[in-house]
Amino acid sequence: MRLEMKSFIKRFVCNFIVFYVVIMITFKMIFMICMVPSVSMENTLKAGDILIGTRFDRKNIKRYDIMAFEMPDHPSQLYIKRVIGLPGETIVVRGGSVYADGKKLRSDFVKGTMNTSADGVYRVPEGHYFMMGDNRNNSYDSRFxxxxxxxxxxxxxxxxxxxLPFKRITNHL
Structure with missing residues (x-):
């Protein structure tokens, strides 16, 4: 009986270690869990929502993707915003609308009418992105x-x- 118990404990510990290592590698290289810290992405995301993101496809970024990233002014802070401007584009924010190289961008996900306090022209450098929140009147984003x-x-x-929350689970971000 004693030998069986030692064998059971040994198998349990080994299985636990393997499980732990697999989970750690999975979340270090494949997935990331993050919490939406503010109301800047409403109505798409609400403050406190918990998201699962994929790490392996960070090089395949398209306009309108929602990304978690290190904030340029404070790299220790993680922000969640929508990709609006792609590398090399000129973004114009004017009169409540956003344009990329002269083409008006979609705004069906934007909460409310955007005020004009941050109107301007932004030239996105190569290898960089211009980010905005969906709640444009309450979003600390690239414009600021x-x-x-x-x-x-x-x-x-x-x-x-x-x-999370479970009642709002969706993969349509």
């Missing part, structure tokens, strides 16, 4: 930062799934 553009290297994950 000292360093206005997010480096591709600062991108941490694509937001893919709202996991």
């Amino acid at each position: 930062w000292k360093n206005k553009y997010v480096s591709a290297n600062a991108m941490r994950c694509h937001a893919r799934l709202r996991f």
